[in-house]
Amino acid sequence: xxxxxxxxxxxxxxxxxxxxxxxxxxxxxxxxxxxxxxxxxxxxxxxxxxxxxxxxxxxxxxxxxxxxxxxxxxxxxxxxxxxxxxxxxxxxxxxxxxxxxxxxxxxxxxxxxxxxxxxxxxxxx
Numbered sequence: 001x002x003x004x005x006x007x008x009x010x011x012x013x014x015x016x017x018x019x020x021x022x023x024x025x026x027x028x029x030x031x032x033x034x035x036x037x038x039x040x041x042x043x044x045x046x047x048x049x050x051x052x053x054x055x056x057x058x059x060x061x062x063x064x065x066x067x068x069x070x071x072x073x074x075x076x077x078x079x080x081x082x083x084x085x086x087x088x089x090x091x092x093x094x095x096x097x098x099x100x101x102x103x104x105x106x107x108x109x110x111x112x113x114x115x116x117x118x119x120x121x122x123x124x125x
Contacts, residue, residue, distance in 0.1 A: 021046035 010019035021043045025031050031039065060068045072092040077083060090096070096103055 015047060017050035018043050018047040 007019040007023060010016065010022065025039060025042065034042075072088065075083070075088065077085060091103065
């Protein structure tokens with residue numbers, strides 16, 4: 001059974017996801033056969049994953065995107081849109097960020113239509 005004072009301290013340190021993971025381990029089958037390191041790793045992973053998920057959700061809210069649920073998988077590839085699938089997929093994997101490459105998108109503004117847009121991937125700074 002999870003120690004309540006430990007859980008209270010974790011929550012007091014703003015590690016509530018770790019506290020919940022610690023409590024959840026009691027209900028896990030086979031937890032008795034796990035080493036201390038394995039159990040601790042699961043608890044830390046729960047906190048790590050939860051923080052990343054919460055950060056992503058917070059950043060999406062703060063961005064105030066017109067369509068925050070938009071996904072590349074939902075793009076319509078109609079011929080009249082003149083989208084280059086390989087270029088869109090390259091942009092979507094974000095390797096241009098890690099490679100420190102610049103992206104310039106040019107075209108008419110304000111219409112919400114990117115059919116006439118040009119995308120250029122450049123070298124880094």
